[in-house]
Amino acid sequence: GNSVTQMEGPVTLSEEAFLTINCTYTATGYPSLFWYVQYPGEGLQLLLKATKADDKGSNKGFEATYRKETTSFHLEKGSVQVSDSAVYFCALIRTKTSYDKVIFGPGTSLSVIP
């Protein structure tokens, strides 16, 4: 079946450190891939997305590249800030006509310390 696997957290980094959060997926066909961010006490917000192989999604200094050969969509940021402390969810939609089929990973908690 379809699934999303993320690296286990929590992840703790110092400000300005490099961030990588690994995400791999299992899906039939050609899913769209997403990263959502959840700040403390809030709901999820879309951070970035990629809809086909080799696409790079980017937003707020975060990037992720859709790698079909390795079925991965790793999230990266070159220099994290304290304000990036949040939980990050990798997700996929197997088909653009089925929003009920969104599959979320378990989330990775990130804490950035000054």
Added chain:
Amino acid sequence: NAGVTQTPKFRILKIGQSMTLQCTQDMNHNYMYWYRQDPGMGLKLIYYSVGAGITDKGEVPNGYNVSRSTTEDFPLRLELAAPSQTSVYFCASSRPPEESREDTQYFGPGTRLTVL
């Protein structure tokens, strides 16, 4: 726009009690969803609706009911609360996939429910 709003923010229930979690969106979205978020488990879809009067089960519907009498509102009902329903509940909405350029769902802030 307020986006997606949920009430209450927190609630403690006793086993067997009932309650309704409220969800309202002001973006005129046809699609609405209820998820539960358990620690380390990601989000699981409970129910969803593609428009007023139309609802369907998601991955974990047992113990819950929904209704969709208007485009704006999508309440979630727990009839006989059980400890296994302790979770954080998120409501979300979106435009139909074929209409949306953004392919995203908009989430409410969540309701933290504890059943004792």
